[in-house]
Amino acid sequence: MSDTNIMNLIHGEGYTGQAKKIFGQDSWQDIYAAYQNKQIAQEIVIGMEKHSLGQEILNCLVVGFSGGIKGLIPEQESGFEGKKQDVARKMRKLIGQTVIFKVKVIDRENNLVILSRKEAINHLASITWKDIKAGDIRTAIVRAINPYSAIINVGGIETILPIGEISHGYVKDIRDHLKVGDVFDVKILEADKEKNKLKVSLKALLEDSWNEVTEKYVIGSEYLATITGVAEYGIFTQLESNIYALLPLPKSEKVRKELKEGNKVILRIREIDTEKKHIRGKLIAVVG
Numbered sequence: 018m019s020d021t022n023i024m025n026l027i028h029g030e031g032y033t034g035q036a037k038k039i040f041g042q043d044s045w046q047d048i049y050a051a052y053q054n055k056q057i058a059q060e061i062v063i064g065m066e067k068h069s070l071g072q073e074i075l076n077c078l079v080v081g082f083s084g085g086i087k088g089l090i091p092e093q094e095s096g097f098e099g100k101k102q103d104v105a106r107k108m109r110k111l112i113g114q115t116v117i118f119k120v121k122v123i124d125r126e127n128n129l130v131i132l133s134r135k136e137a138i139n140h141l142a143s144i145t146w147k148d149i150k151a152g153d154i155r156t157a158i159v160r161a162i163n164p165y166s167a168i169i170n171v172g173g174i175e176t177i178l179p180i181g182e183i184s185h186g187y188v189k190d191i192r193d194h195l196k197v198g199d200v201f202d203v204k205i206l207e208a209d210k211e212k213n214k215l216k217v218s219l220k221a222l223l224e225d226s227w228n229e230v231t232e233k234y235v236i237g238s239e240y241l242a243t244i245t246g247v248a249e250y251g252i253f254t255q256l257e258s259n260i261y262a263l264l265p266l267p268k269s270e271k272v273r274k275e276l277k278e279g280n281k282v283i284l285r286i287r288e289i290d291t292e293k294k295h296i297r298g299k300l301i302a303v304v305g
Contacts, residue, residue: 044082048130052120057137059117060088065109070131076105078134080118086128090118094133110161114198117141117173141173146210149174153205157217159197164190171203174215178203182218185225185294186259189246226259227294234260236286239301244280252276252300254284262286262296275303 051058064079070091078095080088097107117138122131149155149172160175161168167178180188188194195201207216234240234256242254242262252264264284267273276282284298 044084044086057117062111088130088132090132090134094135096135096138138173145172149208154202157203159199176215184220187261239285247276262298264298264300
């Protein structure tokens with residue numbers, strides 16, 4: 018199968034290629050072309066329905082084409098594995114997102130098309146593995162997210178973007194920085210086809226504010242910061258993007274009650290450790 022049999026994709030499943038293919042008024046022409054040429058196509062998932070296919074009633078993602086044509090991606094063709102309820106949960110998260118697929122069955126009489134996301138992803142991943150290497154910059158799309166990591170798709174390959182590779186600074190919750198469906202570039206740190214292992218980084222493509230921190234901040238001087246968290250051992254504050262300072266808790270109970278996340282404070286810098294990327298300071302005042 019030729020690698021050129023990819024129907025004008027951009028950003029779908031993290032792949033960037035030619036201009037995005039939009040199915041026009043005559044969707045059947047595009048559908049038949051994709052079927053006959055075994056091409057990968059893409060469209061937006063608009064819902065999830067239960068359908069009787071063969072002997073089973075299956076959850077199916079719904080892809081809407083023009084002309085009243087309905088595309089169905091059955092759960093076994095969704096690209097997800099596991100228990101039925103887990104697969105359904107993962108499928109549901111694709112509603113509203115652009116997905117890639119191959120056309121499996123055409124039922125023109127009923128205006129119905131059966132599609133396979135699984136086959137499309139496997140095809141795309143096989144192409145990506147041919148030339149991907151450490152140091153490459155590739156496009157990724159977020160498919161799922163939790164406070165500590167994001168599951169992303171890079172050219173059909175699913176991998177994890179850990180919290181430590183989001184930013185040069187402290188990240189409390191990845192969901193404050195990314196959301197499902199976000200598309201962005203990542204740097205490939207490691208690509209091992211035999212182990213199906215892909216390590217990526219977002220922060221490797223971001224400018225590190227710490228490179229200029231000693232030029233911007235002076236020990237003994239006072240600066241405005243924002244409280245990002247309060248713990249028993251101190252106050253977490255943010256001076257700017259990726260630059261944080263830890264302050265000891267004040268003895269005054271009255272002042273402690275004013276220490277709320279999002280409040281502004283004035284701090285005095287006591288120590289700057291550029292190697293460990295730590296700033297320690299002292300709380301001077303809470304300004305609201």
